[in-house]
Structures are given as structure tokens and as C-alpha cells.
Amino acid sequence: MTTDLFTTDLAVVNVGLASFQSDIEAQGSRAVQVDWSPPRDYSPEVRAALAALAQPDVAERIRVANEEVVKRIIDAHPVLVGFGQAIDVVPGMTKNTILHAGPPIEWKDMCGAMRGAVTGAIVFEGLAENIAEAEEVAANGGVVFSPCHEHDCVGSMAGVTSASMYMHIVKNAVHGNVAYTNLSEQLAKILRMGANDQSVIDRLVWMRDVFGPMLKQSMELAGEIDLRSMLAQALHMGDEDHNRNIAGTLLLFQSLAPFMLQTDFTMKQKQEVFEFIQSSDYFSGPTWMAVSKCALDAAHGVPDSTVVTTMCRNGTDFGIRVAGFEGFRWFTGPAQQVIGPMMAGYKPEDSGLDIGDSAITETFGIGGFAMAAAPAIVPLVGGTVDDAMNYSKDMLAITTTVNPNLTIPVLNFRGLATGIDVVKVLETGELPIINTAIAHKDAGIGMIGAGLVNPPFEVFEKAVIALAESIAG
Amino acid sequence: MHVKAVVMPNKYSDSMSLMALSTKVNELPIVVSAMIGMGTDLNKQVIEEVGLSTPETEKATSRDQIVVVQCATEADCDTAIEQVETLRSQGAVAAAETSYRTSRQAYAQEPDASLAIISVPGQYAADEARTALSAGRNVLVFSDNVTVEDELDIKRQAHDAGLLVMGPDCGTAIINGTGLCFANAVSRGSIGVVAASGTGSQELSVRIDALGSGISQLVGVGGRDLSEAIGGIMMLDAMRMLAADPQTSVVVLLSKPPAAVVAERVLEAAAALSKPVVVCFIGAPAPSDALTNVTFTATSRDAALAAVALQTGEPVRTVAPSFDVDTAAVRAEWHAGQSDIRGLFCGGTVCDEVFHVLKGQFPDRTRSNVAKDPAFQLAQGAASTGHVLIDLGADEYTQGRPHPMIDPTIRNAEIVKAASDPATAVIVLDVELGFGSHPDPAGAAVPAISEARKIAADAGRPLEFVAYVLGTDRDPQNKSAQVTKLTDLGVRVVDDVIELATLSLEMTR
Structure with a gap:
């Protein structure tokens, strides 16, 4: 028999009606509010899997494994070490390989934006004369499709990456693994959004011949740039580094500029490059994706772990990987519609479904998970500043820990919510929040808006069943 | 006539605030009928019954919120749906500075919280109680509709852990001087x-x-x-x-x-x-x-x-009696056949106490829905005769609508109904103050009392009201101010529950 209730100061966790909470506070006692919502109804298989994973001995093994996984994510120290052409640097790259965002997909299942990007890349690589011919090539096995993620890469939006494109090379100074990602084409009528007209191809040619080589030479002069510290600073400057990258871009450019000036390109070319970087805050967007990928790959493949190491989408399917399954075991479900403000002239029904490897940022703890750091993003993706604050708080419910190396000032320098736990997602019914751009549903058009989206529950349900078999089976 | 529905996926609100919101939306002049609720089977059935079902509402799940309105034109429907959001934001309680999405998260972050208050829909309340008990917290379950099996299970779990479970269906507690839920502000x-x-x-x-x-x-x-x-x-x-x-x-x-x-x-x-x-x-x-x-x-x-x-x-x-009424003079005014007491209560126990006094004196003429003995039960659907005492907070009156301590609609309707009955002499009312109650419960009854008086006056009958205000001057509603609102209308306000019965009896004896 306890008498704690009567002998300690009353403090209440109020689960439900909010007025009870405010009435208690009005009387000078402490009460915190739980904004309760009903749990989801799960299938018997999912319930059985959750029960199996909740057995004390199993739960303890999971706890230990997850602790190791988040330790690796937090300890990872990504640094930029160079730029290089995909064919030279990306593992498994060939002249007719087309890497794409998201889990594996065949040409026949690709959405409009993905098809637009694929055919544009085929023309860019000289594998076809024009888009119509490129569609033939793609449909008839003239190119090999493979997910970026299966080549240590991540790709923004369609994520289409072909042999001669220039890639960031990001090395994990602690664990040694390397991650790659394409260069930003800036916004908005661009290949990764599904556009593929001559202006798009011309820009890719310039990026291959001038922009990429200048960056490569700059990094040969610079040696390396500490991206983890730069990301920490960008978060403190009001970025969330998925869709708001203005601080990160300034910081990265500031580090690169002295070396860019020393390269042996003409003044006119340097001016073009500087103007190109100035044309969009997104220049460093892919950089933070590679940082995230680099940290998460270091944590992948820890038996018994239920932590998500990849979330990605190909415009048709949403896919996740879980640290407990080494290699490339994908759990997939349908990609969802992104809800948010549309650019002038477009309506929600013009939207393609959720697409891109950029959800790697949320998997790492930035992006939608760090929106409290970036209240200025609200007009771009919709919602209110309170919503933005709450997303960052809510994500604690489904993650394993916080990352002390990357903090959010307005939350009292609380670390990023880190290590999405499949079990917690299902127990709470709270889905990871992703903020992202919206590409047109048809090929050839480009970006038409931005907004917020969640993964489908299905991916976590499939994962938990597999985890129960693997860990508790 | 147009019906328009909006289904908001994954947007949960508690039924109490949604019912209150529905009431407000139904009061909009352009709205013929409206319903706002979570997409539970029960709500979907209600929507179907009132003819507001659409393909969208049928697809909604219990995690989705349904807003459905019926108006003369489609444009009115759109306006009404916009109004819903305005009304919602007006009624909203300011967000707590610290809030959590799940209770597990709250227990992990708030090790010093000694008590969990649970006011979620009944079918989820027991699981929430178990979660709280497992986290070592005492529990107050405000929710009703918890099964006896679950109640026994959580109380055993609490007993074994040396913890307290208040409820289910517990509306009032005062811990260390802090009033919880519907408690009144009383001295320590x-x-x-x-x-x-x-x-x-x-x-x-x-x-x-x-x-x-x-x-x-x-x-x-x-x-x-x-x-x-x-x-x-x-x-x-x-x-x-x-x-x-x-x-x-x-x-x-x-x-x-x-x-x-x-x-x-x-x-x-x-x-x-x-x-x-x-x-x-x-x-x-x-x-x-x-x-x-x-x-x-x-x-x-x-x-x-x-x-x-x-x-x-x-x-x-x-x-000493708190009232000073010339009851003989009152009695002299009644018309022939005007002899009944009609109690319309928000508080179940108040109804119960009045019932016991009346029953003791007039066992043949007293009926109530709180009676345990079937002989004293109200006949379902039959016309009210004799002294009839109704607990309007009983389950049969609160299915799908807020408790009368929060929403005066049902009692106001019953007051008008009782006044129209020529047999009604005295209408007995209770007015509960306290933290969770209506912000102005006496004021909320004023229009109905005035209308009732007019009905009786038009028929040339006298009509008496006896009321009791349960609360203190420190309650947010202030007892004295509430009493004044009633006495201004000629309501005889007594000072405890038992007097509701004694004064009514003396006036009708």
C-alpha cells in the first residue's frame, strides 16, 4: 500500500479531455496533456508479432541491439571528401545502369515523373536520340534499373543517376563507409522532378562539363569538409535540411568558394557556377541526404535491431529497411499523396505520389523530424508553427533516443529524435512525418508544390512480422 | 437539399468536444442538420439514420473525423464546413505547454507524475489504465463504458501494486487540495x-x-x-x-x-x-x-x-430550513388536478436523494429512472403522471450527446415539456457548479424557465420552480451569482438537496 499520492505534490498525466488539464493548472498543480487518439486496429499477425517482441527476454535483446544502432548513427561523422563521376566512384555503376530512388521497381510500374527522369537520363547519356526512343530503350531492357540505395547512393525525387553524372563523395570518418549522391539541379523544371526537355538536358551537360569538374577540383584542393559540424550549425540557423537548406547552402558554399576560385576554370565559368548556386537554396539539399545515408548505413546490419535505417519512395512504392536485416530486404507499401501548398496553376489532383530517397533525412532525424528548428518552412509545406514544433516533439514517441551532436535550440537544445523504432510506430500508431516536394504526376513537367506526408502503415506491419520471425521465431 | 461530407483522416477529437461542436454547428441558420464525430460504427450508424450518409462517411474509420452538413445549397454546405473550423477554434482549450502524443511517452518523461487521469472512449480506457499502472501511477478513470471484467482486472492490478484506481466513471476527486474533473472548490x-x-x-x-x-x-x-x-x-x-x-x-x-x-x-x-x-x-x-x-x-x-x-x-x-415560503398561499393557488412534482436533474445522486424522500411520503405517486426497485421505475414511453424524477445524466439520455451538466439542451427541452403538462405544479432543478461543469449552468436554464413560465401563464396556471445550486462561491461559476440568476426569475432556491424535496412537498401537499 502506497501513500505516495497523498504525500507528494500532485502531478497529473492527463490522457484525454484537455479541460481537465487546464483546470488542474489553474489550481496551481502540475498537469501534462496527452493528446490521445485511438490506437489502430491491427491484424492478428501484427498483434501476435508485437506480443512476441514484447516478451521480456526478446525485448531486452532488442533494446541492446537498438542501443548499438543509435550509437553508431550518433557517432557517425560524415565528411565531404570529393566529387566524382558516377561511373568512376559508385559501386556497381555501368554505362547503361540507371539508378533510381526508392525500393526496386520495373519500367512498367514507374510513375510519370520517374519515367520522365529515366528517359531524360537515357538521352543525356547518348543511349537514345530522343525521349520517344528512350522510352523504347527503357521498355526493352536497354538499360539496367537499380535502386540508388543498393549502390551506397541516395537520389533526390526520382533520384535518377546515370554514369556520367557527378556525385558527392561523403565518407564516414568514424566507421569508414562512403555514401554518394547526385548534384542539385536546383529548381524546378529539372530531371529529378520528371522534366526532360532540351533545357534540362543542356543543364545536365553543363553540370557534367563545368559544374561537376569544378567542384571535384575544388575538393582536391580543400581535402575534406566537416559536414556533421556544418549540419549542426545549419540547424541552429533555422534549417531543417530537407526542404529548407538556406543556411546549409550558404555554409557549404562559404567553405567551397575559396577553393573554387583557385580552380583552373575561366572567370566566366566560375561566375556561371556561383550564379547557379545562388539560383536556389537547394544546392546543399543532396549533401545532407548523403550525410544521413552515410550515418545510417554505418548502423545497418545489427541483428535483433528494430530501428529503421532507410525510408524511401519511388513514386509508386514506399520502402523501408530495418537495421536487423543485413543487406537489402525491402518492406514496401503504396506511396501516399503529399498534402501541401501547390504552385500557382496546379491542383492537388495534378500531384504525383510521394517520391525520392530524401526521406533518408527524416530517417536520420532532420527534415520533418527537425521542423521545430525551421519555423520559416511552414509557408512552403503547410501547417502552422505550432504544428512544426509538435512534429519534432511527437517524433520522440517513435524513436529510440536523441542525438546530442545535432540539436534544436528552440527545444532547449534537445537532440534530434533518432532511431525510428518499428515497434514504437505500431504501438503508438504515430507515423514518421516527412516534408517533401511534389512532382507532377505526368512526365516532363517538374515540381508543382511541397507538403507533408507519412509512410503507409503497411511497411511497418510487414517489417514487424518479419522481425518477430527473425528475433522471436 | 445538399449533403456534403469532409473526412479528416487521422484527426482525433474527444466525443465531448465534437458533440458540443455539432450542437453549435446545428444552430447555424444555414444548416438544416449537421453531425461531427469520429468515424466509429456507432456514429456512422447515427449519420445513416439521419440521412446524412455519403460514400466518404461510409469509408471513414474510427481514427478519422467526419464533418457532414445538410444545407439548402451546395454553397451553403461549403460555408457551413468553413464555419465548423471557426467554431472549433473558438471552443478550443489553449494547448498545454507540455503535451505528448502517447501516454507511454508521458510516463517516460514525467517520472514525478503521481496520477493519470484517463478520459478516453470506454473501450480504450482499460488499456490506458493498465499502461498507467504498469508505469507505477495511480489512476483516475473518468471514462464510462468500461466492462466489469476490465474494471476488476485493473483494480486487482492496482491493489497488487499498492496503487489506487478511481473509477471507472469517476467524475469527482480532490487530491491534496486540487479538485479533479467535476470537483468543487472547497476548503482544505x-x-x-x-x-x-x-x-x-x-x-x-x-x-x-x-x-x-x-x-x-x-x-x-x-x-x-x-x-x-x-x-x-x-x-x-x-x-x-x-x-x-x-x-x-x-x-x-x-x-x-x-x-x-x-x-x-x-x-x-x-x-x-x-x-x-x-x-x-x-x-x-x-x-x-x-x-x-x-x-x-x-x-x-x-x-x-x-x-x-x-x-x-x-x-x-x-x-434550520433555508427557505421562507408561505407554502399554504402557494397551495391555495393550484388548479384542480395540478399536483405533480417534476424533477429534472443533472446529478444522479441528487435525483436519488430527492427520490428517497418523496418515495418515503408518496410511494404510490413517485417514480424515477434511478429507482432500483422495478415497482418505482418509470414506464418506458408512458406519459408521466404523479411525482416524476428524471436523472438526465443517466445512460439512456446521454447516448451520443453530452452530459446535461455540460450541455443544457436536453434539460431545457424537458423543462418546457413539463410546463406544458397541466398536472405539473412544481419543477425541481439542480444546478451543479465546479471545474468541469457548464460555465454558466443557471444562465443556460434561464430561457427554458422563462418559456415554461409563459406557457403556464398563457394557460392561466401557476407554476413553481424549486432549485438547488450545488457549489461554492469559489467555484469558477460563483454560487451567489448563479443563485441570483434563478431568484431573479422567481425560482425558489434552497440550500441543500434534501430541501429540494421538503419544500416541493410542502408546496404540493
């Missing part, structure tokens, strides 16, 4: 209360306050705790907690008459307690064997008087 003191009755414990605490004493702790255990199935687990535990509580010098136990075997167990424990105990099993006669250490009372008023006497060491006070 040394009388500890364990109650299986919501408005009963409110009344008891207010009476004790009015007598100049105060409450150390008020523990609500839920209306079923003293049933045979539950066996009084929590009343027994709470008694022992109060016995150990240095702030408490007298313990009061309040309940409707419990199962005989449970009553015996509770009285046995009370007799053995280290502090004097007042027992009130509302309406039940004192047991024939005098019990040591136990004072037995039949009404909340007598329980309060006995407890204050024990606490102060002074003799039990007598209470």
Missing part, C-alpha cells in the same frame, strides 16, 4: 471522503465546506466498486490510505446501497479503522446492530453533519 481540511457516487460526493464536500470544515482527500471509486463483482476493492484500499494519511482525522464513506456481502465487508473494515468513520449508503436504513466506530446516516446532509461533529468534537448541529 481533515475530513477524508471515499465515494462511489459523483454528485453525491460533490454535495458532501460542499456541505462540509458550508459547515466550516474541509476536505483532506476525496477519492471517487466509481459507481460499481461496491457491487458484488468488484467487491469494494478500491473503497477498502482508499479507507486504509486515509487511515494512514496524517491530514485525515475522520473518514466518510458514501455510496448507493451496496451489495449486502460487500456492505458487510466495508462495515467490518470501517469498524476496525483507526479513525472514526461516517457511512452513508444513500437511502438505506441503519443496520440493526450498532457498530463501534461507525456513524450510520441515510442522507449526504446527515453524513456531512456527522463528520463535521466528529472532526470538531462538537455536537451534531441541527439545520
Whole structure:
């Protein structure tokens, strides 16, 4: 028999009606509010899997494994070490390989934006004369499709990456693994959004011949740039580094500029490059994706772990990987519609479904998970500043820990919510929040808006069943 | 006529605020009918029954919120749906500075929180209670519709862990001087209360306050705790907690008459307690064997008087009537056949106490939906005759709508209905103040009382109102201000529950 209730100061966790909470506070006692919502109804298989994973001995093994996984994510120290052409640097790259965002997909299942990007890349690589011919090539096995993620890469939006494109090379100074990602084409009528007209191809040619080589030479002069510290600073400057990258871009450019000036390109070319970087805050967007990928790959493949190491989408399917399954075991479900403000002239029904490897940022703890750091993003993706604050708080419910190396000032320098736990997602019914751009549903058009989206529950349900078999089976 | 529905996926709000919002939206002039609710099977059935079902609403799940409106034109529907959001934001309680999405998260982050208050839909309440108990927290379950099996299970779990479960369906508690849910603002003191009755414990605490004493702790255990199935687990535990509580010098136990075997167990424990105990099993006669250490009372008023006497060491006070009414003059005015008392109550225990007094005098003429004995039950659907006392907070009146302590709609309709009956002489009302109640419950009854008076006047009949305001001047609604609103309309306001019965009887005798 306890008498704690009567002998300690009353403090209440109020689960439900909010007025009870405010009435208690009005009387000078402490009460915190739980904004309760009903749990989801799960299938018997999912319930059985959750029960199996909740057995004390199993739960303890999971706890230990997850602790190791988040330790690796937090300890990872990504640094930029160079730029290089995909064919030279990306593992498994060939002249007719087309890497794409998201889990594996065949040409026949690709959405409009993905098809637009694929055919544009085929023309860019000289594998076809024009888009119509490129569609033939793609449909008839003239190119090999493979997910970026299966080549240590991540790709923004369609994520289409072909042999001669220039890639960031990001090395994990602690664990040694390397991650790659394409260069930003800036916004908005661009290949990764599904556009593929001559202006798009011309820009890719310039990026291959001038922009990429200048960056490569700059990094040969610079040696390396500490991206983890730069990301920490960008978060403190009001970025969330998925869709708001203005601080990160300034910081990265500031580090690169002295070396860019020393390269042996003409003044006119340097001016073009500087103007190109100035044309969009997104220049460093892919950089933070590679940082995230680099940290998460270091944590992948820890038996018994239920932590998500990849979330990605190909415009048709949403896919996740879980640290407990080494290699490339994908759990997939349908990609969802992104809800948010549309650019002038477009309506929600013009939207393609959720697409891109950029959800790697949320998997790492930035992006939608760090929106409290970036209240200025609200007009771009919709919602209110309170919503933005709450997303960052809510994500604690489904993650394993916080990352002390990357903090959010307005939350009292609380670390990023880190290590999405499949079990917690299902127990709470709270889905990871992703903020992202919206590409047109048809090929050839480009970006038409931005907004917020969640993964489908299905991916976590499939994962938990597999985890129960693997860990508790 | 157009029907338009919006389904908001994954947008949960509690049924209490959605029902209140529905009421407001239905009051919009352009709205023919409207319903806002979560996409539960029950709500979808209601939507179907009122002809507002659309393909969108049919697809909604219990995690999705449905807004459906019926208006003359499609444009009106769009306007109404926009209005919903405006009205919603007006009614919103300011967001708490610290809020969590799940209770597990809250327990992990708030190790010092000693109590969880759970007011989620009934089918989820037991699981939330188990989660709280597993996290080592005492629990107050405000939710109703929790099964007896679940109640027994969580109370056993709590008992084994040395924790308290208040409820389910517990509306009132005062812990360390802080009023919870529907509690009133009463003085702190040394009388500890364990109650299986919501408005009963409110009344008891207010009476004790009015007598100049105060409450150390008020523990609500839920209306079923003293049933045979539950066996009084929590009343027994709470008694022992109060016995150990240095702030408490007298313990009061309040309940409707419990199962005989449970009553015996509770009285046995009370007799053995280290502090004097007042027992009130509302309406039940004192047991024939005098019990040591136990004072037995039949009404909340007598329980309060006995407890204050024990606490102060002074003799039990007598209470002079608070009203000064020339009842003979009132009686002289009645028309032929105008003889009935109609009680329209928000508080179940208030109804119960009035029922016991009336039944004692006029067993043949008194009926109520709170009666346990089927002989005194209201005949379903039959016209009301005789003294009819209705607890409008009973389940049959609150399915799919807010409790009358929060939403006056149903009682106002019943007041007007009762006034139209030529047999009605006196309408008896209770007005509950307190933290969770309507912000102006007396004011909310004013239009209905005025309309009722007009109906009677048009028919040339007199009509009397007797009301009791349950609360204190420190309650957010302020008792004196509430009383004035009623006396301004000629309502006879008495000063305790029992007087509702005695004055009404004297006026109609």
C-alpha cells in the first residue's frame, strides 16, 4: 500500500479531455496533456508479432541491439571528401545502369515523373536520340534499373543517376563507409522532378562539363569538409535540411568558394557556377541526404535491431529497411499523396505520389523530424508553427533516443529524435512525418508544390512480422 | 437539399468536444442538420439514420473525423464546413505547454507524475489504465463504458501494486487540495471522503465546506466498486490510505446501497479503522446492530453533519430550513388536478436523494429512472403522471450527446415539456457548479424557465420552480451569482438537496 499520492505534490498525466488539464493548472498543480487518439486496429499477425517482441527476454535483446544502432548513427561523422563521376566512384555503376530512388521497381510500374527522369537520363547519356526512343530503350531492357540505395547512393525525387553524372563523395570518418549522391539541379523544371526537355538536358551537360569538374577540383584542393559540424550549425540557423537548406547552402558554399576560385576554370565559368548556386537554396539539399545515408548505413546490419535505417519512395512504392536485416530486404507499401501548398496553376489532383530517397533525412532525424528548428518552412509545406514544433516533439514517441551532436535550440537544445523504432510506430500508431516536394504526376513537367506526408502503415506491419520471425521465431 | 461530407483522416477529437461542436454547428441558420464525430460504427450508424450518409462517411474509420452538413445549397454546405473550423477554434482549450502524443511517452518523461487521469472512449480506457499502472501511477478513470471484467482486472492490478484506481466513471476527486474533473472548490481540511457516487460526493464536500470544515482527500471509486463483482476493492484500499494519511482525522464513506456481502465487508473494515468513520449508503436504513466506530446516516446532509461533529468534537448541529415560503398561499393557488412534482436533474445522486424522500411520503405517486426497485421505475414511453424524477445524466439520455451538466439542451427541452403538462405544479432543478461543469449552468436554464413560465401563464396556471445550486462561491461559476440568476426569475432556491424535496412537498401537499 502506497501513500505516495497523498504525500507528494500532485502531478497529473492527463490522457484525454484537455479541460481537465487546464483546470488542474489553474489550481496551481502540475498537469501534462496527452493528446490521445485511438490506437489502430491491427491484424492478428501484427498483434501476435508485437506480443512476441514484447516478451521480456526478446525485448531486452532488442533494446541492446537498438542501443548499438543509435550509437553508431550518433557517432557517425560524415565528411565531404570529393566529387566524382558516377561511373568512376559508385559501386556497381555501368554505362547503361540507371539508378533510381526508392525500393526496386520495373519500367512498367514507374510513375510519370520517374519515367520522365529515366528517359531524360537515357538521352543525356547518348543511349537514345530522343525521349520517344528512350522510352523504347527503357521498355526493352536497354538499360539496367537499380535502386540508388543498393549502390551506397541516395537520389533526390526520382533520384535518377546515370554514369556520367557527378556525385558527392561523403565518407564516414568514424566507421569508414562512403555514401554518394547526385548534384542539385536546383529548381524546378529539372530531371529529378520528371522534366526532360532540351533545357534540362543542356543543364545536365553543363553540370557534367563545368559544374561537376569544378567542384571535384575544388575538393582536391580543400581535402575534406566537416559536414556533421556544418549540419549542426545549419540547424541552429533555422534549417531543417530537407526542404529548407538556406543556411546549409550558404555554409557549404562559404567553405567551397575559396577553393573554387583557385580552380583552373575561366572567370566566366566560375561566375556561371556561383550564379547557379545562388539560383536556389537547394544546392546543399543532396549533401545532407548523403550525410544521413552515410550515418545510417554505418548502423545497418545489427541483428535483433528494430530501428529503421532507410525510408524511401519511388513514386509508386514506399520502402523501408530495418537495421536487423543485413543487406537489402525491402518492406514496401503504396506511396501516399503529399498534402501541401501547390504552385500557382496546379491542383492537388495534378500531384504525383510521394517520391525520392530524401526521406533518408527524416530517417536520420532532420527534415520533418527537425521542423521545430525551421519555423520559416511552414509557408512552403503547410501547417502552422505550432504544428512544426509538435512534429519534432511527437517524433520522440517513435524513436529510440536523441542525438546530442545535432540539436534544436528552440527545444532547449534537445537532440534530434533518432532511431525510428518499428515497434514504437505500431504501438503508438504515430507515423514518421516527412516534408517533401511534389512532382507532377505526368512526365516532363517538374515540381508543382511541397507538403507533408507519412509512410503507409503497411511497411511497418510487414517489417514487424518479419522481425518477430527473425528475433522471436 | 445538399449533403456534403469532409473526412479528416487521422484527426482525433474527444466525443465531448465534437458533440458540443455539432450542437453549435446545428444552430447555424444555414444548416438544416449537421453531425461531427469520429468515424466509429456507432456514429456512422447515427449519420445513416439521419440521412446524412455519403460514400466518404461510409469509408471513414474510427481514427478519422467526419464533418457532414445538410444545407439548402451546395454553397451553403461549403460555408457551413468553413464555419465548423471557426467554431472549433473558438471552443478550443489553449494547448498545454507540455503535451505528448502517447501516454507511454508521458510516463517516460514525467517520472514525478503521481496520477493519470484517463478520459478516453470506454473501450480504450482499460488499456490506458493498465499502461498507467504498469508505469507505477495511480489512476483516475473518468471514462464510462468500461466492462466489469476490465474494471476488476485493473483494480486487482492496482491493489497488487499498492496503487489506487478511481473509477471507472469517476467524475469527482480532490487530491491534496486540487479538485479533479467535476470537483468543487472547497476548503482544505481533515475530513477524508471515499465515494462511489459523483454528485453525491460533490454535495458532501460542499456541505462540509458550508459547515466550516474541509476536505483532506476525496477519492471517487466509481459507481460499481461496491457491487458484488468488484467487491469494494478500491473503497477498502482508499479507507486504509486515509487511515494512514496524517491530514485525515475522520473518514466518510458514501455510496448507493451496496451489495449486502460487500456492505458487510466495508462495515467490518470501517469498524476496525483507526479513525472514526461516517457511512452513508444513500437511502438505506441503519443496520440493526450498532457498530463501534461507525456513524450510520441515510442522507449526504446527515453524513456531512456527522463528520463535521466528529472532526470538531462538537455536537451534531441541527439545520434550520433555508427557505421562507408561505407554502399554504402557494397551495391555495393550484388548479384542480395540478399536483405533480417534476424533477429534472443533472446529478444522479441528487435525483436519488430527492427520490428517497418523496418515495418515503408518496410511494404510490413517485417514480424515477434511478429507482432500483422495478415497482418505482418509470414506464418506458408512458406519459408521466404523479411525482416524476428524471436523472438526465443517466445512460439512456446521454447516448451520443453530452452530459446535461455540460450541455443544457436536453434539460431545457424537458423543462418546457413539463410546463406544458397541466398536472405539473412544481419543477425541481439542480444546478451543479465546479471545474468541469457548464460555465454558466443557471444562465443556460434561464430561457427554458422563462418559456415554461409563459406557457403556464398563457394557460392561466401557476407554476413553481424549486432549485438547488450545488457549489461554492469559489467555484469558477460563483454560487451567489448563479443563485441570483434563478431568484431573479422567481425560482425558489434552497440550500441543500434534501430541501429540494421538503419544500416541493410542502408546496404540493
